[in-house]
Amino acid sequence: MNNKKFYVTTPIYFPSGTPHIGTSYTTIAADAVARYKRLQGYDVMFTTGTDEHGQKIETNALKAGKTPKEYVDEIVDKFKNLWKILGISNNKFIRTTDESHEKAVQKIFKKLYDGGKIYKGKYKGWYCTPDEAFFTDTQLKDGKCPDCGREVVWMEEEAYFFKLSEYGDKLLEYYEKHPDFIQPEGRKNEMIQFIKNGLDDLCVSRTSFKWGIPVDFDDKHVVYVWLDALTNYINSQGYTSENDSEFKKFWPADVHFVGKEILRFHVIIWPAILMALGLPLPKQVFAHGWILFGDGNKMSKSRGNIVDPIVLCDRYGVDALRYFLMREFSFSSDGLFTNEALINRINFDLANDLGNLLSRTVAMIGKYFDGIIPETQKESAIDSELINFAVNLKKEYETKMDNYRFSAALSDVWLLISKCNKYIDETMPWKLGKDPNEKDRLARVMYNLCECLRIISVLIEPFMPGTPEKIQHQIGADKNQCTWESASKWGVLPRNLKTQKGEPLFPRIDVKKEIEELNKMVEDSMKAAASKAAEKAAENAENAENVVKLIDIEDFAKVKLIVAKITECEPVKKSKKLLKLRVDDGQGGRTVVSGISQHYTPEELIGKSIILVSNLKPAKLCGVESNGMILAATCPENKVKVIFADDEIPAGSEIR
Numbered sequence: 001m002n003n004k005k006f007y008v009t010t011p012i013y014f015p016s017g018t019p020h021i022g023t024s025y026t027t028i029a030a031d032a033v034a035r036y037k038r039l040q041g042y043d044v045m046f047t048t049g050t051d052e053h054g055q056k057i058e059t060n061a062l063k064a065g066k067t068p069k070e071y072v073d074e075i076v077d078k079f080k081n082l083w084k085i086l087g088i089s090n091n092k093f094i095r096t097t098d099e100s101h102e103k104a105v106q107k108i109f110k111k112l113y114d115g116g117k118i119y120k121g122k123y124k125g126w127y128c129t130p131d132e133a134f135f136t137d138t139q140l141k142d143g144k145c146p147d148c149g150r151e152v153v154w155m156e157e158e159a160y161f162f163k164l165s166e167y168g169d170k171l172l173e174y175y176e177k178h179p180d181f182i183q184p185e186g187r188k189n190e191m192i193q194f195i196k197n198g199l200d201d202l203c204v205s206r207t208s209f210k211w212g213i214p215v216d217f218d219d220k221h222v223v224y225v226w227l228d229a230l231t232n233y234i235n236s237q238g239y240t241s242e243n244d245s246e247f248k249k250f251w252p253a254d255v256h257f258v259g260k261e262i263l264r265f266h267v268i269i270w271p272a273i274l275m276a277l278g279l280p281l282p283k284q285v286f287a288h289g290w291i292l293f294g295d296g297n298k299m300s301k302s303r304g305n306i307v308d309p310i311v312l313c314d315r316y317g318v319d320a321l322r323y324f325l326m327r328e329f330s331f332s333s334d335g336l337f338t339n340e341a342l343i344n345r346i347n348f349d350l351a352n353d354l355g356n357l358l359s360r361t362v363a364m365i366g367k368y369f370d371g372i373i374p375e376t377q378k379e380s381a382i383d384s385e386l387i388n389f390a391v392n393l394k395k396e397y398e399t400k401m402d403n404y405r406f407s408a409a410l411s412d413v414w415l416l417i418s419k420c421n422k423y424i425d426e427t428m429p430w431k432l433g434k435d436p437n438e439k440d441r442l443a444r445v446m447y448n449l450c451e452c453l454r455i456i457s458v459l460i461e462p463f464m465p466g467t468p469e470k471i472q473h474q475i476g477a478d479k480n481q482c483t484w485e486s487a488s489k490w491g492v493l494p495r496n497l498k499t500q501k502g503e504p505l506f507p508r509i510d511v512k513k514e515i516e517e518l519n520k521m522v523e524d525s526m527k528a529a530a531s532k533a534a535e536k537a538a539e540n541a542e543n544a545e546n547v548v549k550l551i552d553i554e555d556f557a558k559v560k561l562i563v564a565k566i567t568e569c570e571p572v573k574k575s576k577k578l579l580k581l582r583v584d585d586g587q588g589g590r591t592v593v594s595g596i597s598q599h600y601t602p603e604e605l606i607g608k609s610i611i612l613v614s615n616l617k618p619a620k621l622c623g624v625e626s627n628g629m630i631l632a633a634t635c636p637e638n639k640v641k642v643i644f645a646d647d648e649i650p651a652g653s654e655i656r
């Protein structure tokens with residue numbers, strides 16, 4: 001049995017839009033680690049998947065005229081398809097709508113409730129729907145979501161709470177004892193500060209929408225989407241199920257890869273849940289930076305760049321895109337994506353440095369030896385330097401890979417590539433080729449280059465799964481001469497090596513022409529998007545006229561209507577339309593502003609009973625704060641008629 005095991009995860013993605021370069025980035029990084037560990041002989045578990053519940057998905061589905069399940073099914077297929085194109089070698093793809101996951105979440109929720117870790121209460125606070133995250137007043141940044149800067153909504157509902165507040169000290173202690181738990185180190189302080197500011201209990205159920213996993217002992221509630229999602233990491237391994245052998249084998253995970261904005265969920269909420277369940281914590285959570293697009297935005301709605309991974313793979317090949325993403329950006333920091341940077345990397349690193357090294361070497365072996373390197377003896381000092389560097393490279397590379405410094409690991413490999421190219425310049429095979437006495441030396445130079453190419457082909461495999469075989473085929477290497485162990489050995493290729501000329505690995509791209517073509521594609525797609533948007537707007541307008549949108553009784557119940565009596569009324573200065581009214585609402589009175597001054601004089605209104613929407617958020621109109629809205633009907637010829645109520649009804653009476 002293999003005792004070396006390794007469990008790596010990606011976040012599970014919201015299927016609220018098509019997968020893009022950003023989501024591909026995390027997945028490719030996790031894939032590189034999974035492949036690297038497999039090469040090292042580990043038994044690897046690599047999971048990814050989709051986080052399909054929540055209010056945002058429910059709303060998106062409604063807008064698209066689909067059921068939430070129909071909506072997510074379509075997008076999940078796109079994720080799966082893209083991972084296939086990108087050569088992602090995940091062992092599992094977990095969907096939070098999988099029955100096994102749903103059951104496990106219900107069991108976990110019940111277990112936490114029975115254990116007194118979850119209790120019932122009432123939630124009052126702010127909610128960011130796109131991020132599905134709760135915030136207190138003080139956590140908001142300029143009144144908006146502190147994570148993504150978008151609008152938040154006020155929420156009040158009966159809910160279950162997880163006793164997160166009990167875990168602050170335990171988490172801090174855990175961080176202290178496990179200094180590598182949060183990576184990169186630089187992000188740890190922010191998390192510690194967050195805990196030190198005080199942890200509130202976490203609302204873990206919702207009643208205001210339906211698209212979630214029902215709490216099985218109180219099915220008015222659905223489980224909060226983050227509790228649902230985070231447990232994917234154990235549920236995918238069969239936690240709580242009859243067959244939990246994988247869970248026993250692979251949990252705790254070795255590393256969760258997450259984007260920096262969701263680190264908080266993974267190093268505070270997730271460990272607290274695990275502690276409450278009495279389970280071990282993941283060994284490490286690594287927060288990577290964002291790939292930013294032209295306008296400094298993390299979403300790949302970029303102006304001026306083609307960012308669809310499928311289009312990029314089509315044009316440049318999967319390995320080129322994977323290489324670029326892992327080489328160009330330092331995994332722990334943000335980086336800017338541009339098509340120009342991608343093309344430059346392909347031209348310089350792949351076509352020139354690696355591609356040319358291979359094609360030059362194989363071409364020379366063809367020219368001087370008809371493709372077969374004769375057995376040789378002659379070795380010189382310049383060889384030893386190259387050989388030393390090549391056989392020690394794997395160790396250097398592993399140190400970087402073990403710390404998820406992908407770009408640095410690749411940079412080491414490219415150092416060997418450039419050393420080889422320099423070695424060709426220095427040994428001058430074209431000169432040796434002219435001198436019959438130097439045939440033996442020339443053969444040695446060629447053999448050394450093939451050995452280096454063999455080592456290079458093994459070390460690039462985690463990042464570029466399709467390229468190694470092409471290299472190995474051209475240099476005549478066997479798969480069993482290209483194992484991980486062999487990457488730090490010399491003299492593995494047989495003497496009398498038979499090479500084979502092949503296609504260039506990465507054709508050079510004409511930058512100017514390519515950028516022109518890409519710009520044209522961007523322009524065309526912008527035009528197409530604009531005309532589609534116009535069509536959609538026209539269609540919506542038409543539908544809005546014809547369709548009355550039905551609501552549930554719960555929706556109606558959110559609007560609090562009361563009868564109120566107008567006690568004072570005057571026009572709002574500097575406004576042609578507004579009247580300022582003082583109304584008796586049965587609770588001491590309030591001020592309301594209404595746009596009816598062209599239809600009523602104050603005298604016509606004072607003393608009348610009206611219907612008031614009493615739970616509207618306050619709004620300032622022409623400098624006057626309005627605390628509600630008076631109901632009125634829009635009549636033909638733009639006339640407005642206030643709905644007066646029976647004078648007998650006492651002010652403050654609720655309307656149902």
Ligand code: MSP
Pocket residue numbers: 010011012013014015021022023025026051229230231232257258259260261262289290291292297298299300
């Ligand atoms: N569903 C949650 C995760 C739950 S995990 C238990 C979620 N989903 S997400 O689809 O919004 O984001 C998933 C991951 O993609 C995050 O780690 C996020 O950082 C990453 N990326 C999305 N856009 C990105 C970039 N532009 N660049 C790098 N990664 C980015 O959050």
